[in-house]
Amino acid sequence: xxxxAEAVGQAKAAITSADLAxxxxxxxxxxxxxxxxxxxxxRNVNVWYADKQAIKDVNLDIGKNxxxxxxxxxxxxxSTFLRCLNRMNDTIAGCRVSGTLELDGVDIYDKRLDVxxxxxxxxxxxxxxxxxxxxxxxxxxxxPRIHGLTNDKAELDALVExxxxxxxxxxxxxxxxxxxxxxxxxxxxxxxxxxxTIAVSPEVILMDEPCSALDPIATAKIEELIDELRANYSIxxxxxxxxxxxxxxxxxxxxxxxxxIEVGQTDQIFTNPRHRLTEDYITGRFG
Amino acid sequence: xxxxxxxxxxxAIDRVNQSLKRRYAAERRFRFLGASAVVIxxxxxxxxxxxxxxxxxxxxxQTSIQLSIYFDPxxxxxxxxxxxxxxxxxxxxxxxxxxxxxxxxxxQRRQELRELYGLLSTGVAQQLAERVQAxxxxxxxxxxxxxxxxxxxxxxxxxKIDRDLPESDRRVKDRPLAWIEALExxxxxxxxxxxxxxxxxTSREPxxxxxxxxxxxxxxxxxxTLLFSFPIAVATAVYLEEFAPKNRWTDxxxxxxxxxxxxxxxxxxxxxxxxxxxxxxxxxxxxxxxALVLTLMTLPTIIIASRAALKSVPPSxxxxxxxxxxxxxxxxxxxxxxxxxxxxxxxxxxxxxxxLGETAPLLMIGMIAFIVDIPGGATDAATVLPVQxxxxxxxxxxxxxxxxxxxxxxxxxxxxxxxxxxxxLRRKFExxx
Amino acid sequence: MGQGTMTIDPTEGHTVRAYDRxxxxxxxxxLEMGERVIEQTRLAVDALIEGDAETARRVxxxxxxxxxxxxxxxxxxxxxxAKRAPTAIDLRLILALSKVIGDLERAGDKAxxxxxxxIELQTRGSRLPEVKILHHFxxxxxxxxxxxxxxxxxxARTDVDLxxxxxxxxxxxxMEFDAAMxxxxxxxxxxxxxVGQVIELVFGLKSLERIGNHAGNxxxxxxxxxxxxxxxxxxxxxxxAALSQRRR
Numbered sequence: 007x008x009x010x011a012e013a014v015g016q017a018k019a020a021i022t023s024a025d026l027a028x029x030x031x032x033x034x035x036x037x038x039x040x041x042x043x044x045x046x047x048x049r050n051v052n053v054w055y056a057d058k059q060a061i062k063d064v065n066l067d068i069g070k071n072x073x074x075x076x077x078x079x080x081x082x083x084x085s086t087f088l089r090c091l092n093r094m095n096d097t098i099a100g101c102r103v104s105g106t107l108e109l110d111g112v113d114i115y116d117k118r119l120d121v122x123x124x125x126x127x128x129x130x131x132x133x134x135x136x137x138x139x140x141x142x143x144x145x146x147x148x149x150p151r152i153h154g155l156t157n158d159k160a161e162l163d164a165l166v167e168x169x170x171x172x173x174x175x176x177x178x179x180x181x182x183x184x185x186x187x188x189x190x191x192x193x194x195x196x197x198x199x200x201x202x203t204i205a206v207s208p209e210v211i212l213m214d215e216p217c218s219a220l221d222p223i224a225t226a227k228i229e230e231l232i233d234e235l236r237a238n239y240s241i242x243x244x245x246x247x248x249x250x251x252x253x254x255x256x257x258x259x260x261x262x263x264x265x266x267i268e269v270g271q272t273d274q275i276f277t278n279p280r281h282r283l284t285e286d287y288i289t290g291r292f293g
Numbered sequence: 294x295x296x297x298x299x300x301x302x303x304x305a306i307d308r309v310n311q312s313l314k315r316r317y318a319a320e321r322r323f324r325f326l327g328a329s330a331v332v333i334x335x336x337x338x339x340x341x342x343x344x345x346x347x348x349x350x351x352x353x354x355q356t357s358i359q360l361s362i363y364f365d366p367x368x369x370x371x372x373x374x375x376x377x378x379x380x381x382x383x384x385x386x387x388x389x390x391x392x393x394x395x396x397x398x399x400x401q402r403r404q405e406l407r408e409l410y411g412l413l414s415t416g417v418a419q420q421l422a423e424r425v426q427a428x429x430x431x432x433x434x435x436x437x438x439x440x441x442x443x444x445x446x447x448x449x450x451x452x453k454i455d456r457d458l459p460e461s462d463r464r465v466k467d468r469p470l471a472w473i474e475a476l477e478x479x480x481x482x483x484x485x486x487x488x489x490x491x492x493x494x495t496s497r498e499p500x501x502x503x504x505x506x507x508x509x510x511x512x513x514x515x516x517x518t519l520l521f522s523f524p525i526a527v528a529t530a531v532y533l534e535e536f537a538p539k540n541r542w543t544d545x546x547x548x549x550x551x552x553x554x555x556x557x558x559x560x561x562x563x564x565x566x567x568x569x570x571x572x573x574x575x576x577x578x579x580x581x582x583x584a585l586v587l588t589l590m591t592l593p594t595i596i597i598a599s600r601a602a603l604k605s606v607p608p609s610x611x612x613x614x615x616x617x618x619x620x621x622x623x624x625x626x627x628x629x630x631x632x633x634x635x636x637x638x639x640x641x642x643x644x645x646x647x648x649l650g651e652t653a654p655l656l657m658i659g660m661i662a663f664i665v666d667i668p669g670g671a672t673d674a675a676t677v678l679p680v681q682x683x684x685x686x687x688x689x690x691x692x693x694x695x696x697x698x699x700x701x702x703x704x705x706x707x708x709x710x711x712x713x714x715x716x717x718l719r720r721k722f723e724x725x726x
Numbered sequence: 727m728g729q730g731t732m733t734i735d736p737t738e739g740h741t742v743r744a745y746d747r748x749x750x751x752x753x754x755x756x757l758e759m760g761e762r763v764i765e766q767t768r769l770a771v772d773a774l775i776e777g778d779a780e781t782a783r784r785v786x787x788x789x790x791x792x793x794x795x796x797x798x799x800x801x802x803x804x805x806x807x808a809k810r811a812p813t814a815i816d817l818r819l820i821l822a823l824s825k826v827i828g829d830l831e832r833a834g835d836k837a838x839x840x841x842x843x844x845i846e847l848q849t850r851g852s853r854l855p856e857v858k859i860l861h862h863f864x865x866x867x868x869x870x871x872x873x874x875x876x877x878x879x880x881x882a883r884t885d886v887d888l889x890x891x892x893x894x895x896x897x898x899x900x901m902e903f904d905a906a907m908x909x910x911x912x913x914x915x916x917x918x919x920x921v922g923q924v925i926e927l928v929f930g931l932k933s934l935e936r937i938g939n940h941a942g943n944x945x946x947x948x949x950x951x952x953x954x955x956x957x958x959x960x961x962x963x964x965x966x967a968a969l970s971q972r973r974r
């Protein structure tokens with residue numbers, strides 16, 4: 007057991023730009039990117055869009071029952087990284103991914119792996135609420151139906167109700183399940199999208215700026231929901247709102263120009279970040 | 294104390310106010326130009342419609358002459374066995390001529406008789422034959438029957454031939470005119486609704502010419518065109534837009550599709566002649582080959598419109614579907630296509646309307662032939678409405694003028710009906726959000 | 727030992743420049759408050775040594791001003807937190823300044839206490855038994871004011887070295903206080919009737935020592951701002967050793 011003073015001296019390393027340059031050769035990331043109970047493990051992930059490298063050697067774990075938030079200025083690669091986690095980047099022409107990304111020990115970029123079940127396991131909620139132009143019921147039932155998760159109508163009904171309840175939307179929509187999902191308010195639509203995602207029982211939920219189109223009240227409801235969902239899922243959330251990252255996540259990762267600069271407990275990142283870039287960004291000194 | 298610069302410069306709002314008048318004037322001019330363009334357009338459409346309807350509406354009525362016909366068993370059924378073969382072959386013309394002679398007993402000379410017989414259409418034989426075949430019991434009885442008048446008589450009655458002109462300038466001479474007036478006085482000349490126009494094929498005789506053949510020809514041709522072009526075009530559009538890799542080949546294909554849309558339609562006709570008829574041996578003059586050619590012609594239009602419709606489907610919907618684990622094909626069929634369908638239908642209708650009005654390529658594949666029979670299927674020789682209009686417009690007989698206009702009206706009605714169907718289909722699809 | 731590649735001014739560099747201004751303003755206000763406390767201490771000690779009751783009374787009456795300054799500064803802290811939702815170094819700076827404000831206010835009270843002591847001695851009309859004891863006062867006041875001044879400088883420049891220097895001087899202050907105490911005790915042994923005066927003097931000395939402690943607290947806050955580590959209630963020697971070692 008070391009003395010407190012020693013701990014103080016060690017824990018708070020003064021990081022100079024020279025240190026950084028040295029550190030860059032080893033690993034660009036400050037802080038512990040591993041999780042004690044990892045669900046997704048990403049090592050040395052590089053992503054290119056044509057010739058442009060969008061992600062550089064990123065290492066990050068997403069643990070069980072935790073919310074990992076990814077913050078950083080626009081174009082820093084946080085969304086790109088998120089979209090690697092369920093291979094949504096496959097749909098983008100000219101996008102190349104290298105490195106290891108594992109979900110429960112299975113390499114998700116294995117050539118033999120089918121992306122359809124992967125996307126059922128790693129669900130995604132997008133920036134703009136994007137319910138299908140179908141009824142509320144159909145929106146939630148669509149996933150289970152195409153994956154054949156239920157045996158009969160009654161089971162499907164129950165699953166739809168359960169998903170809507172988990173998304174905190176059931177009480178608001180139970181009397182109008184046959185009405186179009188697009189007729190809901192923005193916040194309700196986003197919760198509908200979350201219900202749609204959890205209806206296929208994913209293990210990980212990816213959220214790409216889920217509240218950027220919502221008002222503060224709706225945002226608060228989603229944040230509350232995220233906190234509840236943490237009990238059953240692993241969640242990775244990209245957000246532009248640092249306050250949101252601070253509120254909902256247990257760990258925070260700061261991306262900058264394709265590098266993962268710093269990862270750490272959210273409390274630590276927001277009170278005492280170790281990297282100068284992180285500090286500049288979260289205190290509004292960026293640019 | 295203001296600085297001299299600030300004092301010298303007028304306030305921004307003053308400048309804004311100065312320019313305001315000019316800006317509003319420009320706006321008014323623009324609005325006026327737009328409105329006048331619309332008005333001029335509407336004016337021309339109105340003129341077109343008034344002209345066509347004015348010329349053509351009379352074609353829907355046809356002059357008939359009432360004669361009391363004795364269905365002479367000697368003429369119709371000399372053997373008395375009611376043999377259908379015999380009934381069909383009988384000289385019904387003679388019955389009509391006998392009746393005319395009975396009406397005007399004073400006419401004896403051959404020259405005069407020919408003029409007298411000329412009052413009736415050559416189609417009366419068919420008319421009477423149908424009557425007898427419908428009910429052989431008529432044989433041996435006498436009946437007052439409305440028989441089709443000759444097209445000259447029809448024109449005279451409709452006032453298209455001026456009765457006051459000197460005889461030499463008039464197509465209907467004095468003697469027939471006197472007979473006609475005599476019949477009119479008796480009330481034996483009347484205009485009836487022109488059902489033959491809708492049930493007959495074309496004919497050399499205006500009073501017998503109908504558009505049923507062309508209408509059916511157009512119908513079969515369009516139906517086949519739709520069946521061929523829509524699936525191919527949609528499949529092409531979906532593939533190019535959603536699945537094909539973006540490389541030099543797909544770029545080339547895209548450029549070619551766009552170019553094809555601009556190729557003169559007659560070229561497609563030549564292509565059809567060379568490939569479908571000469572190489573594949575598809576029977577010429579048929580709706581089938583017509584449809585094949587028109588499919589080639591409309592494909593680019595539908596593909597371009599369909600791609601635009603697909604592009605306009607928000608990518609967020611695709612992401613949403615892929616995000617819950619739908620396969621790319623499921624994404625397309627469950628989400629993207631339903632949303633793009635209204636746009637695709639619009640493109641299809643534009644293409645179909647184009648095909649409906651097309652003449653040039655069909656000339657090359659023999660659909661301009663004079664075909665009297667109404668086609669019963671896609672492989673019967675046929676012609677189409679615009680070609681029929683073209684042919685009639687080319688005919689010298691006075692009676693074809695109104696029929697041309699009437700055919701144009703039918704064509705337009707066909708077009709409007711098609712568009713309405715399409716709009717209704719669109720509505721239906723759109724209501725499913 | 728350069729003061730630094732790493733020391734940054736925590737009140738600078740925000741994209742929203744009004745934020746910079748507000749932080750600078752708050753810190754300036756706190757520094758001004760500190761200057762005033764130092765001034766008060768000096769005046770009080772001078773009044774005590776020279777037996778100038780007039781100045782001593784002025785010091786006591788001026789003490790209210792420092793209280794008002796505390797209220798204003800607290801308001802500013804409150805506004806900043808509410809409006810800017812500070813994070814990381816900004817948050818640390820504002821929280822630290824808030825604590826520094828409290829320390830300064832209490833240091834101001836202590837200065838007034840020294841002045842009260844001067845008034846008390848003056849009204850009793852008794853001359854101090856020996857001028858030498860006043861030397862202790864001057865010595866301690868000198869030390870306490872220097873510590874306070876250094877800690878405020880450290881705060882102004884976010885200078886960890888300077889802050890560590892304040893800790894180092896803490897020891898000297900303690901020793902000076904102990905020496906003065908021993909000296910005073912000898913007075914009581916010599917003449918028990920001096921007990922009343924001696925008690926007054928002990929209060930005065932204790933107040934000066936407390937001012938030095940407050941300066942130490944401020945230095946701790948400087949380290950908190952710069953390093954994000956709460957170093958309160960820790961062994962100062964170890965701390966100095968650890969942090970200076972880092973530096974080399």
